[in-house]
Amino acid sequence: MGLGEFKVHATAGNARRATLMTAHGPVQTPVFMAVGTKATVKAMTPEELKDCGTQVVLGNTYHLHLRPGEKTIAKMGGLHKFMNWHGPILTDSGGFQVFSLSQLRNMSEEGVEFRSHLDGAKHFISPEKSMEIQMDLGSDIIMAFDECLQYPATEEEIDKSMALTYRWLLRSKAAMTRKESLLFGIVQGGLSLKHRLKSMEQICSVELPGYALGGFSVGEPIHLMHELLPHVAPKMPANKPRYLMGVGTPTDLIIAIDSGIDMFDCVMPTRVARNGTIFTWQGKVSIKRSEYREDSSPLDPECDCYTCTNYSKAYLRHLFLSGEILGSRLNTIHNIHFYMKLMELARKAIEEGRWEAFRDDCLTRFVKKER
């Protein structure tokens, strides 16, 4: 396969089993990508990530630009070498984090001026600057610089913002000159089908190796996203990967795959692991519950990860209540393994013509009350 080639091997309704070729190797989809915002997937080593089945790690332009700086990372050989991750890396364009993390900011056609959340220093990021940072990092998949509105937003705000995102995509494409990298456009449009379809038409009219759906998981009731996806995702180019940004729970992933989404990222599995929430094939487990005080069983009897093979709920509860770092590590290893296993089984189910049954079984399992 050539760089950027996206080959669909099997389908089940809108669901697809495909392969995307990047400069650091193939990506088997549907895929969940582990978020490594500051050049690390929190609490996990690259070897542990690989052992859990991780294919792609995400980096973040905003954070890495502020610290240690893309020029430093470039001098150290690029982000792959710097973090010792030699599989594909996708980097976000930074706009989303500017709006969600930094204080003072001035938006203009040119770009966004903002103050660092670290030291208050003034910075400016534009489509051109975002591309420069991501190219310096040596990213395999580069995200276009976009504006992501929070929820709710008026029709006028959505109209104005998605038009800007389209103009910024054209500037991103003109500035992204790194031949080894794949540039993905980002469809916006808020929670309005009319605006989503218009943004999709604009963004997907630009010839690119892949397209993302942004603007979800921004505070909206999640059912609104579930209702919109089947009307938008299948209309995106069938021969290009579709990436749903910042989503989601295991239930969200299954529903989105069923609507034709191929790629996902979310901080959820790593973030909630550190707070003691564990995803299992029997639903969610809150490890701090007193019922686990002397429970010798693993987090998930149906899981074969390092944590479930070697430790009891009683021990993991003790680590969590004691605030031990090992607790965060073991819980994270399990949650990342769970998400990667979910995607592996989803790929197999689509390949083997069992997708509908797998989908329905997952949705039944995951809706069980937290215990």
Ligand SMILES: CCCSCc1cc(N)cc2c(=O)[nH]c(N)nc12
């Ligand atoms: C490393 C983080 C990747 S995903 C961040 C993210 C998350 C969510 N939910 C939406 C968006 C969006 O609309 N645009 C962009 N660039 N990023 C988004």
Ligand SMILES: [Zn+2]
């Ligand atoms: Zn496990």
